[in-house]
Amino acid sequence: MPMTNGLRVTGLRKRFGEIEALRGIDLEVPRGQLVGFLGPNGAGKTTTMRGVLGLVAMDAGSVTWDGSPMTEDDRHHIGYMPQERGLYPRMMVHEHIAYMGRLAGLDHATADGRARQWAERVGLADRGNDLIQELSTGNQQRVQLAVALVHEPELLILDEPFAGLDPVAVATLSEVMAEQVARGASVVFSSHQLDLVQDLAEHVTIVAAGVTRATGTVTNLRAHSPVRHLEIHWNGSVPNWSPPDGEPRKAPAGVSRFVVPADSDAAVLIASAAATGAVGAVSFEPPGLDDVFLELVSR
Ligand code: ATP
Numbered sequence: 001m002p003m004t005n006g007l008r009v010t011g012l013r014k015r016f017g018e019i020e021a022l023r024g025i026d027l028e029v030p031r032g033q034l035v036g037f038l039g040p041n042g043a044g045k046t047t048t049m050r051g052v053l054g055l056v057a058m059d060a061g062s063v064t065w066d067g068s069p070m071t072e073d074d075r076h077h078i079g080y081m082p083q084e085r086g087l088y089p090r091m092m093v094h095e096h097i098a099y100m101g102r103l104a105g106l107d108h109a110t111a112d113g114r115a116r117q118w119a120e121r122v123g124l125a126d127r128g129n130d131l132i133q134e135l136s137t138g139n140q141q142r143v144q145l146a147v148a149l150v151h152e153p154e155l156l157i158l159d160e161p162f163a164g165l166d167p168v169a170v171a172t173l174s175e176v177m178a179e180q181v182a183r184g185a186s187v188v189f190s191s192h193q194l195d196l197v198q199d200l201a202e203h204v205t206i207v208a209a210g211v212t213r214a215t216g217t218v219t220n221l222r223a224h225s226p227v228r229h230l231e232i233h234w235n236g237s238v239p240n241w242s243p244p245d246g247e248p249r250k251a252p253a254g255v256s257r258f259v260v261p262a263d264s265d266a267a268v269l270i271a272s273a274a275a276t277g278a279v280g281a282v283s284f285e286p287p288g289l290d291d292v293f294l295e296l297v298s299r
Contacts, residue, residue, distance in 0.1 A: 005066050006030040006186040007155055012051055012061035013210075014044075021047045023210035025061070029155070029186040034177060036201035037190045040297050044210040045190045046083055049157050053080055065155070076105060079153030083160050083190075085144050087132045094119055094128035097146045104151035111150065118146035123172060138165050145173060149180070156180055158189035162196060174200055198289040208297040222286035225295065230258045230266070231283045232273055239277035243269050262286075 012025040022044045029035045039045050050056040052063050054075055065074040087096060094115050101111030119128050122142035132140060141164060148156060158177075162170055177200070180187050191197050197204060198218055205215040214221055230243065233255050242248060246258035260269070266284040273279055287295075 006033070007052065007070075007188070008062075008064045008067075009048065009052060010062050010064075012048060012063070013059045014047055014051065014056065015059055021210055022051070022058070022061075024212065025207060025210065026212045026215065027188070027205050028215070029188045031154070031186050032181055032184045033203060034181045034187045034189075034201050036197040036204040037188050037207070038192075038194070038197065038204055038293060039190075039207035043207045043297075045207060046159055048207075049080070049159055049188075049190070052157065053078060077151075077154040079148035079151065079156045081144050081148040081156075081158045081161050083163075085140055087140055087143060087147070089131065089133035091132055092129050093124055093132065093135070093143055096132060096143060097150055100147040101150035106151055114150045114152075115146070118150055121172070121176065122146050123169065138169055141165060142169060142172075145176065149176070154185055156185055156187040158187070160190050160192070162189075162191050162193055170196070194288075194290040194293055204289070206293060206296050213296045213299070218289055221292050221296075222289065225286050225292055226262050227259050227287060228262050228264060228266075229283070229285050229287055230260050230264075230269060232256045232270075233280040233282070235278040235280040237277065239273075241273050241276040243272070259287075 007027070007029040009025060009027040012022045014022040025044060025048050027035070027037065027048060037045050037048070047056060051058045052070070054072070063070045091099065097118055098111040098115035101114050102108065106114065119125055122145055124139060124142055127135065127139065132143060135143065141161070145161065148158070161173055165173060177187055177189070202217050204218055204221065206213050230246065231251070238254060238256060241256070243258055243260050243264065245264065246260045249257040249259060251257040270279065270282050
């Protein structure tokens with residue numbers, strides 16, 4: 001087993017004329033891991049993905065697969081779902097998935113079988129003979145997912161795969177991603193839906209302005225935040241209480257919310273609150289991924 005398995009991107013740089021799109025991107029997606037690749041609009045996520053795929057030449061940095069520079073042959077084992085969907089409008093659903101399977105090196109019979117299997121998996125079993133152009137945007141996206149998976153890739157790169165999907169398709173895609181990880185694939189996806197990312201991905205890499213700002217487990221990144229969220233549900237009237245270094249936040253009736261320094265002693269705060277009113281329930285937690293993200297990208 002090589003030391004570094006799966007995808008490793010180091011120090012990627014890319015300039016488009018005046019625009020420095022990438023100024024030092026690091027990204028690791030080990031085999032059997034699902035990584036959320038996050039960043040504001042224009043941060044460089046798509047450019048990084050295109051760099052890994054060899055669709056854009058990079059100015060500097062390295063892309064390795066299982067510890068060696070990524071080759072054209074390695075790239076045949078990548079499944080890619082681009083942000084700008086690129087299907088042939090006049091092809092039929094089944095035909096399209098099978099065709100892309102053959103392009104990726106499958107024989108006729110295997111491509112045909114897989115096309116059937118994936119059309120069914122993404123909920124398009126009865127649309128096999130429909131033209132791509134007759135499908136809704138969300139259903140075209142389902143086809144795009146099937147196309148990315150038809151050759152059982154070792155690395156799956158999904159650029160905003162959840163955008164525009166209905167809740168049923170979101171659930172299917174989440175399941176499919178988990179299955180791919182379970183069979184040992186490396187899966188990286190970008191998304192602006194951070195609640196979804198927090199539920200789905202254990203690991204995230206956050207980029208801003210072409211630079212990797214943070215990488216790690218969601219739990220760790222949240223734990224490293226300099227603040228905590230304190231929430232108190234009161235039984236009866238809400239007293240005029242606030243923690244010494246707390247910043248009040250909007251809260252529903254009967255509830256107080258504060259942002260306090262991470263090193264606050266929760267027990268002391270709760271005791272102090274309980275001395276002023278009847279405390280029902282209390283929570284003291286690191287901020288969610290959305291707050292961590294905002295904090296990191298605004299630095
Ligand atoms: P989003 O979340 O909006 O999809 P992103 O993180 O994927 O954003 P990129 O699409 O990688 O960001 O863009 C990074 C920067 O590079 C942007 O400033 C973009 O305008 C620029 N850029 C990307 N591709 C090109 C290109 N072919 N020519 C010129 N500039 C480009």
